[in-house]
Amino acid sequence: MPNEQNLIPMDQRSQKEARELGREGGRASGEARRRKKSLREAAELYLSLPVSDKRAWNKLAKDGVAPEDVDNQMAIIAGLSIKAAKGDAKAAKVLFDLLGDQSKTEDEVKVVIDV
Known part of the structure; x- marks a missing residue:
């Protein structure tokens, strides 16, 4: 040691x-x-890889995602978006980080989620 x-x-x-x-x-x-x-x-x-779960595939297609764009990555982004819309600040931060939007402060993220 x-x-x-x-x-x-x-x-x-x-x-x-x-x-x-x-x-x-x-x-x-x-x-x-x-x-x-x-x-x-x-x-x-x-x-x-394409989404193998038919429910997830149908949900993404119903949300307007083009069939050729339905893959596991899109399913993850959709799941993060749903959680962020329901008020999950961590999911919102992950999305903002993915988008490269570092200009938002934590207070602004909370305001966006509360609306």
Whole structure:
């Protein structure tokens, strides 16, 4: 477990040792980036799949979503919109964050939801 006695600053290590630690850190960083990229690609694939639940598909179609646009991503957005309209401030914040609308303050979000 790290503590002050076993932590050695990089400027007090040999050049060879510092280089090796940097190389190991670079490898770990690359592995983490590849893992995140793979996870992001899997999420994008799943969200782009068509909705398999007929009730959800019918509800989205009834709400005016074009049949070719009915996918899992649209179902999630529709669910967030419904929750936000019912007064869920967290759902509203998520929607505003997705839209990139950071100019709204929390008080403005509450006013929009209360209306």
